[in-house]
Amino acid sequence: MASKTHTQFSRSFKIVSVLLCYFIFAGFSVSGAEDSAAKGKVAPLKGEINTSLNEFGISLSEDGNTLYYYSKRKNSNYSDLFKSVKTKDGWSSGVEVSQLNSQYDDQSPFIIENEKAIIFSSNRDGSIEFKLSSGKIGVSRDLYFSTFKDGSWDKATRLPQEVNTPAIEENPFLAGSYLFFTRYPFGKVAESDIYISEYKDGSWGKAIRMESPINTEHAEIAATLSRDSKYLYFSSNRPGGYGGLDIYKVEIKEDGTFSPAVNLGPVINSPGDEAFYIETPDGKNAYFCRLIKEGGNYDIYEFSVNEWEELKKNKKISLESIHFRTGSFEIEEESFEILDRLVVFLNENLSIKLKITGHTDLHGDPNDNLELSRNRAGAVKDYLVKKGISTGRFSTDGKGSKEPIYPEKNPETDRKNRRTEFQILE
Incomplete structure (x- = not known):
């Protein structure tokens, strides 16, 4: 099972050096620097995904079109895994992932690539049992793994004892051969910490508690990585935040050390709780969970950069x-919203003139790509002119495939090479 995780679903994150440097970080401070705070707007996720009940523990597919999470619905005594798909109007109503759910709590899904596999937390039959101080038998919540084959999910398998213990394990996030997750003693969620385990030579290594600036004497949960692997995000109720659980980030430096932890600021963090900061495929926007008031329910929000x-x-x-x-x-049609925001910007900044330049990926005939890129730049200009912006404020150009950001041909580099550039003309 673990070998499938490593060979089929690995991602190229620069984590190796980080693991070697965990124990040199004591004494790093927490920073709330305003220049590092997220700037943009936050709103509940569009569509029918949010309900009057909890939507929590989110995970986004690699292509950004499917969102997994967990919820406890009114007709159930336990939490279950749900999924929603992206539509032109937002996100669809959540559908229970019945093949994976049990008659116990199933939580914290992490979806691998585009639903090729999943890791999640559950206290189903087969989870580690232990004796409570009262003499009763307790059941931990452990991390489980399942692959999607021939249109259905395989029976979930519990990860080994190097990862799972009599404590609670939840909030998995897989980055290449490294698994981040949350662990806390049974019934003591205030003692939550973030752990990491490495898959190497066919087996999982003993999970290690991450040191400062990630973990403190306060609660830390739900570690995630940025799309470019430069930042680690997590939630903490450490002092100096804006509410209960706030979302923080640390930069992973080239030498493997971490920067001080930075609070993402008051746009994202509220007087309530925030957790599970998941970047969209372009790395610019993000989804996260927010609880506005104690006793309420979590909903899923979107952060959009300006x-x-x-x-x-x-x-x-x-x-x-x-x-x-x-x-x-x-x-x-999905691009109209961002162009409409450009119309507002141009109406608010009447002296600005723009050059619009189109670029294609490396596939196809270079001459055809050149013409296509010029036409695409022209189409963007035409859209803006139809919205009332003077045609004299624009010039257009196309570079075809002559100026790629990356010289490779694959889905990820193709996406980055297919782009539209906007430049302010002085």
């Missing part, structure tokens, strides 16, 4: 999030 303020600051930005139909310069 791309056009970044344009104003840096004079040039490159966006992968403007999509066209394959082989065409017809703009996909």
Whole structure:
């Protein structure tokens, strides 16, 4: 089972050096620096995914089109795994993942790639049992693994004792051959810490508690990594936050050390609780869970960056999030929202003129790509003009496949090479 996790579903994150440096971080401080705070807007996730009950413990598929989470519905005594799919109007109503759910608590799903496999937490039959101080038998929540084959989920298998213990294990996040997760003593969630286990030579290594600046004497849960593997996100109720659980990040430096932990700021963190910060495939927006008030329920929120303020600051930005139909310069409907925000920005900044440049991936004939990129830049201009922006405020160009960000041909580099650049003309 573990070998499948390693060979089929590994991701190229720079984690190896981090593991070697855990124990040199004591004394790092927590920073709330405003210049590091997230800037953008936060709103409940669109569609029918949020209900009057909990939506918590989220995980996003690699392509960004499927969201897994867990919830305890009114017709159940236990929490179950659910999934929702992205539509043009938002996110669909959650559907129970009945093949994976048991007659016990099933929580904290981590979906591997595009639903090829899953790791989740459960106290189902087969979980580790232990004796409580009262003499009664307790059952831990352990991490389980299942693969998706021939249209159905295999029977879930418990990860070995190097990962699972009589304590509670939950909130898994797999990055290459490293598994991050939360552990706390049975019934003592306030003592939560983040652990990591490495898969090597066919087996899982004994899980290690991460040191400062990740873990403190306070609660830390739900570690996730940024899409570019440069940042580790987690939640903590350490002093200096904006509410209960706040989301923090640390930078993973080239030498394997961590920067001080930085609070993501008041746009994302509220007087309530926030956890499970999951970046979208482009690494710019993110989803997370928020509990507004004690005794309420978690909902899923989206954080959206203000791309056009970044344009104003840096004079040039490159966006992968403007999509066209394959082989065409017809703009996909999903891109209208970001272009409409550009219209607002241009109406608020009447002196700004823009150069719009189209780029393609490396597939196809270079001459055809050049023409396609020019037409796509022109289509973006036409959209903005139809929204009332003067045509004299734009110039357009296309580079085809001549200026790739990456020289390789694969789905990830293709996505980054297919982009539209906006540059402020002085």
